[in-house]
Amino acid sequence: MPTDLWAWLSLAGLGLFHGLNPAMGWLFAVALGLQEQRLSAVLAALPPIVLGHTAAIALTALLIAALGIVIPTSILLTAMGAVLVLFTAWRIWRRFRHPRTRFRATKYELALWSFFMASAHGAGLMIAPLLVAILNSRSTALQASGHTAHAEVFTHSAGLALAAVLVHSGALYATMTTVAVIVYRELGLELLRRAWINVDLIWIAVLGLTGLLTLLLGLRGLV
Amino acid sequence: MAVWRPDPTFYPSPRIAMKAPPEKLAYVVRLNPNDDGRPDAMCVVDVDPTSSTYSKIVGVTEMPYTGGELHHFGWNACSSMLCPHTPHPHIERRYLVVPDIRSSHITILDTKENPTQPKVAKVIEPEELYERAYYARPHTVHCGPDGIYISALGTPDGDGPGGIFILDHDTFEVLGRWEIDRGDQYLHYDFWWHLGYDTMITSEWGTPRMVEHGVLGEELLAGKYGHRIHLWDLHRRRRVQALDLGNEQQMVLELRPAHDPTKAYGFVNSVVSLKDLSSSIWLWYRHNGEWKIQKVIEIPAEPAEEDQLPDILKPFKAVPPLVTDIDLSVDDRFLYVSCWGTGELRQYDVSNPFEPKLTGVLQIGGIVRRAGHPAVSGPLNGGPQMVEVSRDGRRVYFTNSLYLPWDAQFYPDGIRGWMVKVDVNPEGGMQFDPNFFVDFGDQRAHQIRLQGGDASSDSYCYA
Numbered sequence: 157m158p159t160d161l162w163a164w165l166s167l168a169g170l171g172l173f174h175g176l177n178p179a180m181g182w183l184f185a186v187a188l189g190l191q192e193q194r195l196s197a198v199l200a201a202l203p204p205i206v207l208g209h210t211a212a213i214a215l216t217a218l219l220i221a222a223l224g225i226v227i228p229t230s231i232l233l234t235a236m237g238a239v240l241v242l243f244t245a246w247r248i249w250r251r252f253r254h255p256r257t258r259f260r261a262t263k264y265e266l267a268l269w270s271f272f273m274a275s276a277h278g279a280g281l282m283i284a285p286l287l288v289a290i291l292n293s294r295s296t297a298l299q300a301s302g303h304t305a306h307a308e309v310f311t312h313s314a315g316l317a318l319a320a321v322l323v324h325s326g327a328l329y330a331t332m333t334t335v336a337v338i339v340y341r342e343l344g345l346e347l348l349r350r351a352w353i354n355v356d357l358i359w360i361a362v363l364g365l366t367g368l369l370t371l372l373l374g375l376r377g378l379v
Numbered sequence: 380m381a382v383w384r385p386d387p388t389f390y391p392s393p394r395i396a397m398k399a400p401p402e403k404l405a406y407v408v409r410l411n412p413n414d415d416g417r418p419d420a421m422c423v424v425d426v427d428p429t430s431s432t433y434s435k436i437v438g439v440t441e442m443p444y445t446g447g448e449l450h451h452f453g454w455n456a457c458s459s460m461l462c463p464h465t466p467h468p469h470i471e472r473r474y475l476v477v478p479d480i481r482s483s484h485i486t487i488l489d490t491k492e493n494p495t496q497p498k499v500a501k502v503i504e505p506e507e508l509y510e511r512a513y514y515a516r517p518h519t520v521h522c523g524p525d526g527i528y529i530s531a532l533g534t535p536d537g538d539g540p541g542g543i544f545i546l547d548h549d550t551f552e553v554l555g556r557w558e559i560d561r562g563d564q565y566l567h568y569d570f571w572w573h574l575g576y577d578t579m580i581t582s583e584w585g586t587p588r589m590v591e592h593g594v595l596g597e598e599l600l601a602g603k604y605g606h607r608i609h610l611w612d613l614h615r616r617r618r619v620q621a622l623d624l625g626n627e628q629q630m631v632l633e634l635r636p637a638h639d640p641t642k643a644y645g646f647v648n649s650v651v652s653l654k655d656l657s658s659s660i661w662l663w664y665r666h667n668g669e670w671k672i673q674k675v676i677e678i679p680a681e682p683a684e685e686d687q688l689p690d691i692l693k694p695f696k697a698v699p700p701l702v703t704d705i706d707l708s709v710d711d712r713f714l715y716v717s718c719w720g721t722g723e724l725r726q727y728d729v730s731n732p733f734e735p736k737l738t739g740v741l742q743i744g745g746i747v748r749r750a751g752h753p754a755v756s757g758p759l760n761g762g763p764q765m766v767e768v769s770r771d772g773r774r775v776y777f778t779n780s781l782y783l784p785w786d787a788q789f790y791p792d793g794i795r796g797w798m799v800k801v802d803v804n805p806e807g808g809m810q811f812d813p814n815f816f817v818d819f820g821d822q823r824a825h826q827i828r829l830q831g832g833d834a835s836s837d838s839y840c841y842a
């Protein structure tokens with residue numbers, strides 16, 4: 157069993173968490189289905205939404221893969237922890253405006269909306285520390301086998317990062333599809349009035365906690 | 380501000396909103412026609428039949444300024460907060476946004492702590508509106524998915540164009556003009572939208588100069604008042620189409636789009652036809668991607684003796700119905716029509732919007748008719764005007780004042796302000812509640828909003 161299995165599982169877990177958040181897109185898909193009065197409209201809306209989310213996360217992931225080569229892990233973790241904590245503070249301090257789009261969004265508009273929605277919520281930042289953990293454990297193995305050229309390491313890291321993004325997005329897609337179809341076909345919208353808890357509050361708590369943990373890990377490596 | 384669950388008064392769809400519990404309070408603006416320095420006020424009326432103060436004014440909040448005229452108002456937030464593309468479900472419906480059509484103040488009232496004694500939370504001074512939007516005489520308020528939308532009759536100097544500006548949901552700051560490309564739109568009055576079609580609709584009355592000194596006879600006879608509606612791309616903020624009712628149709632006012640977001644049609648009233656003084660209701664609808672409009676109801680003028688009529692109507696020897704407000708029930712089934720001139724409230728079954736069927740008529744007030752009410756003795760004046768329907772469609776409330784400068788022309792002997800309630804048979808037909816009559820005495824009453832929402836306050840994104 158790989159030592160970083162926990163990190164891969166956490167990536168999938170965050171996919172589940174992001175997927176459950178109505179603001180991330182499944183509710184949009186349900187609304188479009190109701191407007192068109194067919195399930196296929198629900199299903200057609202989901203891939204662009206997942207794609208937009210994936211792009212937002214992949215951007216962060218590739219950045220980390222690149223930085224990971226030139227910056228020692230402890231410093232990277234410390235910096236990332238600081239960014240996360242600052243981002244959380246900004247989200248609490250500043251009133252938050254959602255990105256907007258038209259209701260009858262095209263596939264392109266849906267993807268763009270989802271990209272901005274995920275970015276504005278800090279979805280990529282939330283998974284960044286997990287990526288560092290995965291890259292770190294794998295690159296130690298790579299270095300032990302004598303491969304140390306930057307280009308070679310980056311190709312390897314980028315591949316790993318993209319694999320991590322795919323795991324996250326796979327879980328996201330599965331969650332969104334399940335929830336959207338169940339709500340559209342079985343539960344109905346009455347559910348929203350009771351079950352739409354303030355996910356933003358949980359989200360901010362998760363972001364803040366991740367930031368603090370990352371910061372501590374980084375600092376521990378530094379001293 | 381952080382709440383854990385959505386506001387219980389937000390409903391995803393009109394179908395679910397129909398099951399909302401009956402309202403217990405109504406908010407009604409009270410205006411002072413006497414020029415004696417007393418401010419206008421927001422009155423809170425008890426509409427709970429089991430309460431000992433039923434049909435009484437149980438709270439009054441005076442405006443912190445004088446010299447204005449309250450008219451329409453709305454909520455800071457409503458069911459559109461649940462919309463999936465701009466989800467803000469954890470904002471509360473607690474503030475009434477109360478524009479002043481004369482002085483251009485906008486007062487924010489907080490109803491949360493004590494719903495019967497709303498507190499003034501903020502006053503937006505006219506200068507802020509002038510500077511940020513160069514609009515004046517704010518009118519209709521709608522809680523949009525991404526901000527509070529307010530229409531304005533014109534500019535600070537009293538001319539056009541009138542248009543829409545946006546208030547921030549949280550800070551109530553004027554963010555600026557809404558329109559990016561208005562085409563040749565110049566007159567403004569009401570607006571609402573089809574959220575399911577990303578479409579805004581706006582209507583036309585007149586500029587402040589044309590309405591503030593009463594209706595201008597010459598301009599009316601020349602067809603200068605509004606006779607069009609405009610359709611806009613709600614997202615791109617551009618006008619896409621104008622629909623002309625013909626310039627003999629003067630003053631095209633209240634817009635009532637279907638609440639069901641999958642339906643692309645709605646009703647608008649034309650106050651008076653220059654041909655025969657009739658009023659009419661028009662249906663706009665979407666057909667093959669184009670918007671169209673057609674007349675679906677016409678209400679004729681009633682002949683009258685010259686000595687029964689105010690000066691403005693004497694030459695015509697008839698009372699025009701003067702349909703000045705309409706309201707559509709949340710299930711899009713019944714349309715209520717206020718005939719302020721003849722003193723009638725009409726109910727039409729509009730299940731088939733192209734062929735409305737008259738299902739009920741009640742008479743009260745009227746320029747000539749002066750019909751009474753079971754709760755009071757003697758004739759009444761003014762006529763059915765601002766009409767509001769409860770979310771479940773079972774109760775209808777209305778008041779009898781139109782607009783002070785126009786009240787004086789059509790009811791020159793003054794109007795005694797009142798508010799009444801009508802009970803509705805679910806299959807059509809209606810009767811006055813004999814126990815509900817709110818007497819405003821020498822003050823007047825205009826728009827009514829029901830606690831928790833009503834048929835003209837909320838819009839929905841889910842069918």
